[in-house]
Amino acid sequence: MFGLKLLLFLLMSCAPGVLAAPSQAPMQVPETSGIGAKQKLQGRFLHITDMHPDLYYKADASQKSACHRRKPKKARPRSGYYGMPYSDCDSPLTLTNFTLDYLDKEWSKEIDFVVWTGDNARHDNDRKRPRTTNEIYMLNRAMAKRMEEVFLSKGIPVIPTIGNNDVWPHNIMLPGPNSVTFEFSSIWRNLIPFESYQVFQRGGYFSVEVVPDQLAVVSLNTMYLYDSNKAVGGCEQSDPEDPGNLQFDWLEVQLERFRRRGMQVWLSGHVPPSADNFFPDCFVRYTELSLRYQDTILGHLYGHMNADHFFFLDAEHVRSKRDRNASTSDTFGEPHAEGKKKNRLLYNALLKDFDDLPKAKRNSTYDDYGVVNVSPSVVPSPYLPSFRIFAYNTTGTPYVPAMQAARSSCDDADGRDAWWCGMAKPWHANPESPSRTNRLWTPLGYAQYYLPDLDSANKKHAPKVKLEYLTFSRRALHPSSGSEQAEAAWHPIPLRHLPKSLRNATMTDKGSKYVPYGLADLTIGSWVDLGRRLAAGTEAKLRKRFRRFMYMGGEGA
Structure with a gap:
């Protein structure tokens, strides 16, 4: 029965030509730096995450049954045709197909590439219908073919990521190469560059040059960094063969190579790099690498949390042994709290984190910070379906990184006994880099779209996609x-x-x-300034909107 449903799904959702979709190809380099010139770059990209399609979803079902059964009949509210907002249910195929059809019709001609950060199978939340490995892989294969149809067939690169619910059992992934890396190398055969296949089959990570020799996206396998994965060691210094350490060794080589070529990079993954989510040593290694190559990394794009927010990577996490060994509750609330409980804690934890930012000074430096953007999900659990369109600068002169040595991560006394200090590698931070100054490749802002009337939509009346907010200033x-x-x-x-x-x-x-934030761009300084404004509490309306956007009107708002 399951195989028949999936076959029907594939036949309904995939065009005939998709099965022979072309391999991933980067965008063409613009011949001039002017926006008005004829060029293929649109100066925008899509970030979409956590679709969680569920073949067993039924309309008029109870939340208690994961929206799989119509009993108990008296349970309220009932699941809708396009999903059940603010619930624990996953996405019906009507919702995932509607979202991708909308993006195909309205946005596929307006964007340059797609960052797709994982979780394309349902949650394991129904004991009467436990997930299987075959189901997870078939759902991922079906979603990959839809992404090929909508984007890759039009020459738009798609950069996918393995999510914690894309493996069985969820959260657990053994060191590679293994059946997961081999299966996804087959599922994403048209999305992974040929030269990255061997690395991907070993570790499940890769990079794509979306604009040759100028702009790249790195897809990280956060399963090897996520502290819920008890099948790995967590980047311990004593184990250089730990898959997390091998991934960071690879990432270091990638970032150094991109920097020497004068390229800019987006880092992407599923589970966000916070002290609450990553193993302690993995979190420190991620932060150290991110800040060491601050002048090369444009930003960090993640999903998993299902709540819209941003936070900072701080050099203090690298320098201080106290921070390295601190309880994860110091950063994002109660450690390992799940779902709605974790999200309720998130708002206050973020304000506390923002309050720790140093006060603004005339000669303020942002060398010590990176910004992580966490996008809300397509699945209406626990909030409303959404996706995000980023705009970026395609004009101006390229940033040329200085090749001389910069400051060391061990310049501060507190960090001299840290295990990475033996390498004493330079940190590259420059106020003229695209992550700090608006120039070629700088992220300018994003538009957040969502489906606010999901519960009232039905078979005859599809939901409407509406703008929730923008980070831009009016000008x-x-x-x-x-x-x-x-x-x-x-x-x-x-x-x-x-x-x-x-x-x-x-x-x-x-x-x-x-336009509540009024950010001139998405440089590190703009985000730090917004964090300070939120922490100050003098703009009550700003805080209220930030919280409402985080929870989309649901529990915690």
């Missing part, structure tokens, strides 16, 4: 306002994807609810 939405070519000029978010109140350059207060 940044209309960079060419006042010019004769303003209407035809490039906009970070195409005007047709904005509500009417934001489409005109002379916007009124009517559209202010969509």
